[in-house]
Amino acid sequence: MTLVAIFAMAVFAGVVGSMVGVGGGIVVVPMLTLAFGAPIKVAIATSLISVIATSSAAQTVFVTKGLTNLRLGMSLEIMTTLGAIAGGVTAVLVSGRVLQGVFAVVLVYVAYAMNRRGGDVRPERTGVLEATFVDPASGRRVEYGVRRFKLGAFLSLFAGNISGLIGLGGGAFKVPIMNVVMGVPLKATIATSNLMIGVTAATGAVIFYGRGFVDIRYAVPAALGILLGARLGPLLAMRLRSRTLGVILQVLLVVFAVLMAVRTVQG
């Protein structure tokens, strides 16, 4: 039954999404178009709604643990919402083939970017948006400040843009921006990125909703499935290294990329 199949797919997307700090849309969109035959814009709208669910659910864990930097998140959200508006408006206007092609490229980037995530940054006091949290794995208190805020904010504009355009939370872009560029420790980065994807996705979602691309048959099982998955993900992420899961996801993303590229060319 389709309802159950979409639900199961979304549970998987929720687990991997919340564990590696992306919203799960990167799995939802290709699966819906390739396996369930959903039109790309319906798949994007469904993904955006699932991403909101992922964010809300995971935040109930992350905020309680004090991992989310709310002021940093809110500051960057100005840029990501601006980007999401531009992306969303573009997406509803251009042809679905263009969106599929862009998605294929982003899939390859995300698979590649996952590979590069080696060590964490060294936290340093900078006097900008400083915060502290207790690392759940080591129990140590981590104090950090933000570096290169203006560059990070500028890059966040593009993260939001991709999100609104092809229905991702944009976590795959926000995580390297905050971690590598802005020097925010990985645990705080994942939590803060997860907070931001809710707002970015909601901004894109209302544009798709208004244009009639939200369909109950896809959106409800996807949202509920991803909620269950996202509930499990952060609990697992606290305890184990997600390397194995990461490799499986990488392979899957490359397969998706090839299939979506083929469909883009064939039309």
Next chain:
Amino acid sequence: MAGGRHVMDPVEKVVHWVLLVGLLVSVALMGVGIVLGLVRHDGLPSGVVAPDQLRAALADGDAAAYLTLGLLVLVATPFLRVAGSLVAFARERDGRYVLVSAAVLTLMCLSVLLGRA
């Protein structure tokens, strides 16, 4: 303090509760909608219910109406989170972040208008 439980500050508390309540209400509505859909229509309806017909359809016990409302609550939750943060920052007299939150909320509301246009 090291290793101790994190004590949430007022802004964190607002964010936590808004997201949790929004999520629970949304899931409850979708749950009701799915049960109604399976009992009365033998599956989930397609599309969404238009805003102007939503109240009447809810009163009728229409599955699509409950599912639509559940999705709307889900989408509205991040809006409420930003609005709630704005209020919490105001109570802390953090003027800078009242402005930042207001800017985010304004942009989000602008996207609602763009969806309709």
